[in-house]
Amino acid sequence: MKMRDSVLTRYLKENEEQLKNPIINSFLSIPENMELLKQVINDPTDTLINRIDESFKEFYFRIRFTSYLSKTIHFHSINFDKSNKQTSDRFRLVLDKPLNKETDTPLIDVLAVTAFKEEINELEMSLGIEEQLTNYWLHEGFQQLTENQRQIISLAYSMG
Numbered sequence: 001m002k003m004r005d006s007v008l009t010r011y012l013k014e015n016e017e018q019l020k021n022p023i024i025n026s027f028l029s030i031p032e033n034m035e036l037l038k039q040v041i042n043d044p045t046d047t048l049i050n051r052i053d054e055s056f057k058e059f060y061f062r063i064r065f066t067s068y069l070s071k072t073i074h075f076h077s078i079n080f081d082k083s084n085k086q087t088s089d090r091f092r093l094v095l096d097k098p099l100n101k102e103t104d105t106p107l108i109d110v111l112a113v114t115a116f117k118e119e120i121n122e123l124e125m126s127l128g129i130e131e132q133l134t135n136y137w138l139h140e141g142f143q144q145l146t147e148n149q150r151q152i153i154s155l156a157y158s159m160g
Contacts, residue, residue, distance in 0.1 A: 011041050027059050129154040 018024060028034050036052040098104050130150070133139040142150065 008038055008041050023060065023063065026063075027056055030059075033059070129157055 012019060028037060033055055036048065036055060040048045040052050098106060130142060133142055
């Protein structure tokens with residue numbers, strides 16, 4: 001047993017530079033693979049050599065495949081973002097387009113202001129013309145009118 005351990009130790013010292021390689025180091029950090037290496041060093045049969053060789057090929061394939069998938073996902077996400085940006089630049093939403101070429105004001109801002117003005121007008125209309133009269137003499141004169149006359153004036157001024 002000591003002789004086998006010394007053979008392994010000597011092998012590890014002789015191949016110290018190769019064992020510093022992160023892939024080989026990672027491969028040998030798996031206990032099954034280290035055990036296979038020990039067996040190959042102590043008894044280098046073709047069967048054992050093929051087993052460790054196949055084990056390393058499978059391990060290395062997984063690393064390369066994982067790296068490939070990672071890079072593919074990374075670059076695909078970059079291209080997807082570019083494509084989305086290009087599409088949104090080409091086909092801007094109708095409400096995001098500028099109202100005209102002279103101004104950069106989008107249509108949605110104009111519509112928001114218009115909607116706000118309409119809400120104010122509706123609020124003023126709901127108050128009635130009597131509540132809108134701020135001049136004392138106009139208010140007193142309006143009070144002296146008949147109900148029918150008040151309704152006609154209210155409709156004429158509120159409905160335009």
